[in-house]
Structure formats: C-alpha cells, structure tokens
Amino acid sequence: MWIVALAWVYVVGLMALTETSVVAGxxxxxxxxxxxxxxxxxxxxxxxxxxxxxxxxEASKQTPP
Incomplete structure (x- = not known):
C-alpha cells in the first residue's frame, strides 16, 4: 500500500507543479x-x-495495585 501512496503523491505533485499559481498548486x-x-x-x-x-x-487490568 505504501508504494501506491507514494505513486499518488508523485502524480499529484506533478499536477500541482503544472498549476498557474503557487496558491493553486x-x-x-x-x-x-x-x-x-x-x-x-x-x-x-x-x-x-x-x-x-x-x-x-488488558495490561492495566493485569498489573497489581
């Protein structure tokens, strides 16, 4: 799943670079x-x-007071 997320970041990063202004990117x-x-x-x-x-x-229940 990490490779898909990384590829998505790459694609969207390229999309953002092609925007007309920095704010739009x-x-x-x-x-x-x-x-x-x-x-x-x-x-x-x-x-x-x-x-x-x-x-x-469970751990908190098992610890003695």
Missing amino acids: IMTFLAYCLLPLSILFYITGSKARQERKRRAA
Whole structure:
C-alpha cells in the first residue's frame, strides 16, 4: 500500500507543479493528496488502533495495585 501512496503523491505533485499559481498548486496538493491519503491511512489503521487499545486495557487490568 505504501508504494501506491507514494505513486499518488508523485502524480499529484506533478499536477500541482503544472498549476498557474503557487496558491493553486498548494491547494491542489492539499485537496488531492494530503486530505485523501490521511483519510485512507486513518481508515486502514483503525484495526491496529483498536488492538493497541485492547492490549492497553488488558495490561492495566493485569498489573497489581
């Protein structure tokens, strides 16, 4: 999945470079690259977050007071 994300950053980076102004390029990069990838990584990492939370809860129950 990392290779797909890296390729997407490359493609969107090239798209941003062809924009007519710097502000348009930055907005293109933010709107088409950072926002979608952050949502994607948040969704795909939800199982790992839940597992870490479950392990932390179990560890806190097992420690003696």
